[in-house]
Amino acid sequence: MKNPFEQLDRVLEHRVRLQIMSVLVANDSYDFNSLKEILNVTDGNLASNLKALEKEKYLSVSKSFVDRKPNTKYKATEKGRNAFKKHLDALEALLKTQR
């Protein structure tokens, strides 16, 4: 059997990134401020983690304006969904070995 630790996604081991992907997998898209409210994190923290996920192409970004205010929306990509699912499977396998 493969070592489940090796199956974990290094990018998603970070708690905030994992939470961002959870929200994006459960919803069509989510905007910056709504994410901030749900995750209860600072602007800077959220922005840098979104950047990291964008770099991995786990999410796509679309910018628009609502009432002249910038509105940034995030969507999980197919690659992001697969990575999230794989990471969850690895977490599951890992916890099973502990029982």
Next chain:
Amino acid sequence: MKEIHDYQSDIASIRSVMERSVKFLSLSGLSGVLAGIYALVGASSVYYLIYYPYSPFGFRFYYVNEQAIVVKLMLIAATVLILSVVTAFVMSQRKAKRMGTSIWNKTSKELLLQLCIPLATGGLLILILVSRGYFGIVAPACLIFYGLALINASAFTVREIRYLGFSEILIGLIAALLPGYGLIFWALGFGVLHIVYGSVMHYRYDS
């Protein structure tokens, strides 16, 4: 290296974040109980307006068709509706504050939109039919469309709302089978059911 309990709390946080990102959970149960009480008060004032001193359970040989009474009925219904909506808003806002979130967010907008589509459709249909003189449709149609609206919206909040929706539809259909008892079923659906489900939600989620 992360410890095993870190991974366990990772999974717990995924579950919580997923649920909170989809569902509006600040809905106040107590406001449902109050809405039920308003509805019962409204229904009893309608009873005194129309039936008194006859029992509301007795079969009626007449029906409401006087302009003045119809206007009064609509005023009472509108008062109950507005009071209930305001109460739900204020109490849910307080609950949201306690939970550290806001009342106006992505989930509450989605909830309202899904609620309003069947509600507006039903409301307009009822107004059109009433304007043509089909007064008997009011109670069953109100209950049925309200039930459909709740089921439609229930994906975005606590699951009790779904069961409340099914109960409203059931009572609406029975009301349609038994014309002449509209007020009784209206009081059951908007009064008693709200009190029952509101209490369940209060004990489960309001803390």
